[in-house]
Amino acid sequence: MIETAVQSPNSMSQQVTDQGTHLPTVAPTEVPAFKVQNLSIWYGQKQAINDVTIDIPSKTITAIIGPSGCGKSTFLRCLNRMHELMPHTRVEGKVLFQGEDLYGAGVDPAAVRRRVGMVFQKSNPFPTMSIAENVTVGLKLNGLRKRSLLDERLEKSLRMAALWDEVKDDLKKPGMSLSGGQQQRLCIARAIAVEPEVVLMDEPASALDPIATMKIEELIGVLKSNYTIVIVTHNMQQASRVSDKTAFFYVGKLIEFNDTKTLFSQPKEKKTEDYITGRFG
Amino acid sequence: MQSTPGNNRRWRTIKSAIVSALSFIAAILVVAPLGFVFFHLVRSGAGAVNLSFFTQLPKPVGEAGGGMVNAIVGTAELLGIAALIGVPVGVLGGVYLAEYGSARSNRMLRFIADVLNGVPSIIWGVVVYGLVVLRFKSFSAYAGGLSLGLIMIPLIMRTTEEVLLLVPNGYREAALALGISRWKTIVHIVMKTASKGIVTGILLALARVAGETAPLLFTAFGNRFWNHSLREPIAALPLQIFTYAISPYEDWHRQAWAGALVLIVGIFFINIVVRLLTRNPAFRVL
Ligand SMILES: Nc1ncnc2c1ncn2[C@@H]1O[C@H](COP(=O)(O)OP(=O)(O)O)[C@@H](O)[C@H]1O
Ligand SMILES: [Mg+2]
Numbered sequence: 001m002i003e004t005a006v007q008s009p010n011s012m013s014q015q016v017t018d019q020g021t022h023l024p025t026v027a028p029t030e031v032p033a034f035k036v037q038n039l040s041i042w043y044g045q046k047q048a049i050n051d052v053t054i055d056i057p058s059k060t061i062t063a064i065i066g067p068s069g070c071g072k073s074t075f076l077r078c079l080n081r082m083h084e085l086m087p088h089t090r091v092e093g094k095v096l097f098q099g100e101d102l103y104g105a106g107v108d109p110a111a112v113r114r115r116v117g118m119v120f121q122k123s124n125p126f127p128t129m130s131i132a133e134n135v136t137v138g139l140k141l142n143g144l145r146k147r148s149l150l151d152e153r154l155e156k157s158l159r160m161a162a163l164w165d166e167v168k169d170d171l172k173k174p175g176m177s178l179s180g181g182q183q184q185r186l187c188i189a190r191a192i193a194v195e196p197e198v199v200l201m202d203e204p205a206s207a208l209d210p211i212a213t214m215k216i217e218e219l220i221g222v223l224k225s226n227y228t229i230v231i232v233t234h235n236m237q238q239a240s241r242v243s244d245k246t247a248f249f250y251v252g253k254l255i256e257f258n259d260t261k262t263l264f265s266q267p268k269e270k271k272t273e274d275y276i277t278g279r280f281g
Numbered sequence: 282m283q284s285t286p287g288n289n290r291r292w293r294t295i296k297s298a299i300v301s302a303l304s305f306i307a308a309i310l311v312v313a314p315l316g317f318v319f320f321h322l323v324r325s326g327a328g329a330v331n332l333s334f335f336t337q338l339p340k341p342v343g344e345a346g347g348g349m350v351n352a353i354v355g356t357a358e359l360l361g362i363a364a365l366i367g368v369p370v371g372v373l374g375g376v377y378l379a380e381y382g383s384a385r386s387n388r389m390l391r392f393i394a395d396v397l398n399g400v401p402s403i404i405w406g407v408v409v410y411g412l413v414v415l416r417f418k419s420f421s422a423y424a425g426g427l428s429l430g431l432i433m434i435p436l437i438m439r440t441t442e443e444v445l446l447l448v449p450n451g452y453r454e455a456a457l458a459l460g461i462s463r464w465k466t467i468v469h470i471v472m473k474t475a476s477k478g479i480v481t482g483i484l485l486a487l488a489r490v491a492g493e494t495a496p497l498l499f500t501a502f503g504n505r506f507w508n509h510s511l512r513e514p515i516a517a518l519p520l521q522i523f524t525y526a527i528s529p530y531e532d533w534h535r536q537a538w539a540g541a542l543v544l545i546v547g548i549f550f551i552n553i554v555v556r557l558l559t560r561n562p563a564f565r566v567l
Binding site: 080082085110111112113114115117118120122124126127128137138141142187190191194 | 451452454457459460462465469470474
């Protein structure tokens with residue numbers, strides 16, 4: 001406990017005050033992966049996210065649910081600065097990632113995205129590349145050259161994405177030759193190959209059949225031990241199956257955020273209850 | 282109801298027959314000149330296309346035989362210089378339009394490119410004459426290649442832009458989400474995905490300028506001999522055809538026909554390569 005306190009500058013300053021005032025030391029809780037404070041996002045004149053404050057814990061699966069158009073994707077994309085690829089977006093408030101301000105001056109969005117990866121709704125393997133190239137392209141273009149290391153990461157990523165056994169003899173085949181569900185797992189392998197700390201997933205299974213969906217859900221459960229996962233889904237069953245924490249968004253606002261079990265069994269807000277009981281959405 | 286269903290059907294059948302007959306005639310009118318030109322070229326020129334046409338220099342007036350090897354090589358050199366100028370500028374311009382430019386600057390650039398595409402090619406010759414030939418006091422391969430390259434730029438720019446815009450945004454986002462920088466994403470993901478389309482645009486632009494004569498009159502000028510330096514006037518197939526065709530000599534006329542045939546077959550060949558690139562599923566990217 002003391003060791004961790006010494007390593008982290010934040011808790012170190014705390015320790016000094018503690019010693020000075022002789023207060024009993026508080027057990028340090030796990031630092032959240034993201035501390036989002038009063039976040040608002042606009043597309044031109046249209047406000048998509050309205051004053052959201054939330055702490056997303058590390059090494060857990062956080063689901064974001066809410067009716068379509070409520071700002072789930074927008075919120076997710078601002079956790080790795082992807083939303084700014086759209087023209088005329090504006091952000092107010094703070095997003096702290098491991099204590100660092102993601103929107104601070106001099107922060108390189110590419111460096112952020114290397115640590116906070118993303119998987120999209122529509123699987124999108126690069127069409128000119130083989131299965132193997134799809135997985136290693138992020139490493140190669142970020143400067144990793146060594147053959148043996150690339151091969152090692154290739155196998156590791158495909159294994160983690162539960163795809164290795166299905167493709168190990170076809171690594172040279174085009175990524176596009178795989179089935180829809182396999183393509184999505186290939187995209188997950190591609191995302192984790194660069195060894196990010198967080199994987200954001202925007203409705204990763206919404207275009208897949210039930211069996212492929214199940215595989216992805218299993219995979220997400222396994223990834224949890226190594227990664228912080230934030231998953232957007234409009235499927236409440238999916239949220240309750242896979243996630244530890246669930247956040248309910250409604251017209252750009254965070255209505256409720258709690259342990260998944262609690263949120264689905266004893267929602268505090270009337271809106272949440274209406275939504276999870278299927279009264280709208 | 283003015284007519285019975287039976288009548289109505291017959292009238293519709295007749296209308297349909299008339300329209301399809303008219304479109305068939307229109308289609309023939311489009312294809313016929315091409316067939317006619319090609320047939321005429323083969324009939325008048327094939328006789329003079331022989332080994333010496335591809336291996337010998339033009340003979341002085343009065344002497345029979347000789348060939349156009351210097352013009353064939355000259356055209357290749359001019360196209361090479363044109364490509365060195367037109368391809369990088371055109372492709373980078375297209376990349377700017379598709380990937381970087383703001384809506385406002387793009388509208389202006391597209392308008393300029395479209396205007397340039399419509400400029401008569403002789404104007405490019407005059408411009409290069411003024412800028413290069415007068416300054417260096419000599420017609421040259423450089424000047425000829427430059428005038429062709431300038432024609433290629435707006436052509437390549439627009440086709441490159443179009444094929445880059447066909448690349449789905451999902452690929453850009455996927456690459457950027459891996460922490461790959463913007464320019465590497467453009468070069469290694471977007472342009473690679475669109476590479477067949479870009480190459481097609483380049484080949485079509487080359488095919489288009491390969492037959493240009495007017496801009497070369499003021500720039501490359503033509504040369505009856507081998508040119509030993511790119512700073513000297515250089516022969517080109519279209520120029521040679523032009524010179525031979527307006528000469529009073531029967532023998533030169535035959536050679537002009539042969540040159541035209543070779544030129545057309547060459548351009549035809551480029552178009553076939555383009556077709557293969559865009560059609561064969563093995564090559565299909567876009
Ligand atoms: N690129 C955009 N330009 C303008 N408005 C947008 C854009 N993307 C999303 N929006 C708007 O922002 C709101 C939130 O969208 P989004 O985050 O995609 O919702 P969700 O993922 O929950 O369906 C919607 O009202 C949508 O119309
Ligand atoms: Mg969405």
